[in-house]
Amino acid sequence: MANMNSSHPHTTGLAGQAPATIQQQGLPPGPPCRFFGLPELRAMGPDYLGFLQAQQRQHGDVVYMRLAQYRDYSFFHPEQVRELLVATHEGLIRWERGIECMASAHGHSVLIAEGEAWARKRRMLQPGFSPKKVAAFASLMVQASEEALATWPQEAVADLPFEHAMTQLTMDVILRTLFSSRADAQAREAEQALRTLSVIAYREMFWPLSAPLWAPWKAPKRRALKVLNQLIEGQIAARRAHLAAGGEDQPDLLDMLLKLQDENGQPLSDAELRDECMTTFLAGHETSAGALTWWGWCMATHPDAAAQAAAEVDAQLAGRKPSVEDIAHMPFLGQTIKEALRLYPPAPALLTRRSSQPLDIAGWHLPKGSMLRITPYLMHRDARWFPEPEAFKPERFGPEASEIPRGAYMPFGAGPRVCLGQHFALTEITLIAALLLQRYRLEPVPGAEAPRPTLNITLRPHEPLRLRLRRRGTEKK
Numbered sequence: 001m002a003n004m005n006s007s008h009p010h011t012t013g014l015a016g017q018a019p020a021t022i023q024q025q026g027l028p029p030g031p032p033c034r035f036f037g038l039p040e041l042r043a044m045g046p047d048y049l050g051f052l053q054a055q056q057r058q059h060g061d062v063v064y065m066r067l068a069q070y071r072d073y074s075f076f077h078p079e080q081v082r083e084l085l086v087a088t089h090e091g092l093i094r095w096e097r098g099i100e101c102m103a104s105a106h107g108h109s110v111l112i113a114e115g116e117a118w119a120r121k122r123r124m125l126q127p128g129f130s131p132k133k134v135a136a137f138a139s140l141m142v143q144a145s146e147e148a149l150a151t152w153p154q155e156a157v158a159d160l161p162f163e164h165a166m167t168q169l170t171m172d173v174i175l176r177t178l179f180s181s182r183a184d185a186q187a188r189e190a191e192q193a194l195r196t197l198s199v200i201a202y203r204e205m206f207w208p209l210s211a212p213l214w215a216p217w218k219a220p221k222r223r224a225l226k227v228l229n230q231l232i233e234g235q236i237a238a239r240r241a242h243l244a245a246g247g248e249d250q251p252d253l254l255d256m257l258l259k260l261q262d263e264n265g266q267p268l269s270d271a272e273l274r275d276e277c278m279t280t281f282l283a284g285h286e287t288s289a290g291a292l293t294w295w296g297w298c299m300a301t302h303p304d305a306a307a308q309a310a311a312e313v314d315a316q317l318a319g320r321k322p323s324v325e326d327i328a329h330m331p332f333l334g335q336t337i338k339e340a341l342r343l344y345p346p347a348p349a350l351l352t353r354r355s356s357q358p359l360d361i362a363g364w365h366l367p368k369g370s371m372l373r374i375t376p377y378l379m380h381r382d383a384r385w386f387p388e389p390e391a392f393k394p395e396r397f398g399p400e401a402s403e404i405p406r407g408a409y410m411p412f413g414a415g416p417r418v419c420l421g422q423h424f425a426l427t428e429i430t431l432i433a434a435l436l437l438q439r440y441r442l443e444p445v446p447g448a449e450a451p452r453p454t455l456n457i458t459l460r461p462h463e464p465l466r467l468r469l470r471r472r473g474t475e476k477k
Helices: 035-044 048-059 078-087 096-106 115-129 131-150 162-179 185-204 216-244 253-259 270-301 303-317 324-329 331-343 376-380 422-439
Strands: 062-067 070-075 092-094 157-160 353-355 359-361 364-366 371-374 440-444 453-456 458-461 467-471
Touching: 035 048, 035 062, 048 062, 048 070, 048 376, 048 453, 070 078, 070 364, 078 359, 078 371, 092 096, 096 185, 096 216, 096 270, 115 131, 115 253, 115 270, 131 162, 131 324, 131 422, 162 185, 162 216, 162 253, 162 270, 162 422, 185 216, 185 453, 216 253, 216 270, 253 270, 270 303, 270 331, 270 422, 270 440, 270 458, 270 467, 303 324, 303 331, 303 422, 303 440, 324 331, 324 422, 331 422, 422 440
Parallel strands: 070 371
Antiparallel strands: 062 070, 092 353, 157 467, 353 371, 359 364, 440 467, 453 458
16 A cells, blocks of 8 residues: 555644534535545545545544545544544444445344344353453464464474464464364365455445346355355354254354353344354454464564563463463563554454434534544554654553553454454464464565555455564574
């Protein structure tokens, strides 16, 4: 993306002020949006983050655009964002077109549902992702990681398709925790299917309507959906057959989902079970894979921070495998992960909201039906909240650091719809990171270009990231 790695200087005007507290007349500043905003939409599609960054720099913390039939407002100040996602969340729904584009894979899971349907699913699922439940899966995370690392090149120095390796590893973790199974050829095929669907879903969001799935040019989407549905529905069918034959329960998330009941004693329907399994599988490994990919790049390009984190891991673990209890005793490792998530949040742009009632935000009156954009990537790179925002500085999250304003850092969202699996993801990322640092020093591949962040629902390198791994203990003295 153009300008994605350029510095984000202190802006002036609205962008340099706290949110307004008095009602302002008219509309917030923004681009001209002639011809129904088509020029803006055309610029936004291929470079969403760069386009919105340019609008904030020019117009301030509240930017208005008229895009086709939509009154579109972008908010960039943490106080405004928290007000929207926390204080006024009941007056917001997710943009219907965005939900439509994602529902082809996710169905009507907790990620997609709205209103009481969402609240019911959230209440049912929340206990399954509590810290206590996640801790029970930690040993599976470590076991999957150790088995994956055993298959990596054994040479002292080797180049590895790091992003692919992280995706396969986190996919294996989610399969073990969700279905008590392991990644196989079908699961590996799902990696490409997910990448295909992410690109297609992102592009479809910039069109007012989607062609029916049977359209000839929709063949890639049909194939990708078939791969994912066969994987998920096959696992559910196998479990039902296992239980029907008198098999024992499995200590996994599918077992939890099968036993869930709402306050009226109603279990998940077959369709709901499929949808929740699909979302858990897709979101459960995609977020962690992206975060580990970018964390690996940060470690490779900041050897001093990597060495400090590795020394902390060595001191705490003394060569043994990590456990969930060790995480609290490796604070600097946690800081490197938090800083990588700041620079490269897995969800750099939250799904657009639409107001279901009139709202007054930052001194502006927003009519019912307004579109609201929130972009954590840009808040994370705002010099007002993070001095030298493009620099990798884990000390920002250390005990002596200045307090970060609430709402300025939100790699997993905020408010009632904050990511349900964020504790699962952070536990998994930290344990895998510790295992990597025990064994390897990460380096950029000589001559390779720096990865270019690209938004396709989540944030991934434009080209698959490769890293050089130097086995520890083989470095030149």
